[in-house]
Amino acid sequence: MSQGGKITVEEMRYISIIQDLTGALVYRCLDRGDGQIICVVKKGDAGKVIGRRGSTIRMLRELLKKDIDVVEYSEDLVEMVKNLFPNVKIKNVKVVKRNDSTIVVIHVPEEDKGRAIGRGGRVINRARLVLRELFDVSKVIVK
Structure with missing residues (x-):
């Protein structure tokens, strides 16, 4: 995993509980605060x-x-983006590096745009949080 935010004590608690009860290897548990x-x-x-x-x-x-x-985690940024949008047909993913920031542009068919954004921005905001924390991505755009 690449750089990202620090793991909080609360996150460690979630990781520990989930791993102990399921046997799954948990990389992160990001609390959305909602x-x-x-x-x-x-x-x-x-x-x-x-x-x-x-x-x-x-x-x-x-x-x-x-x-x-x-x-599910992937070390490959493009694969990770696809994992974050499981019910969306993704045409392609562009990763643009500018100065110190990384921008991810996701191209989806017009009919999948709503699904990619999600009700109240839920899906896109989840992707932004995960990609910021795990890959230090500063911006995620759906086109």
């Missing part, structure tokens, strides 16, 4: 956190009193 945490797990471990018919994730939500989003 009652949601984004759990970034090793590729292939999302199923362990979700469980059969969602039973494990329901138990975790109850235990932590938080809504939990699960995203």
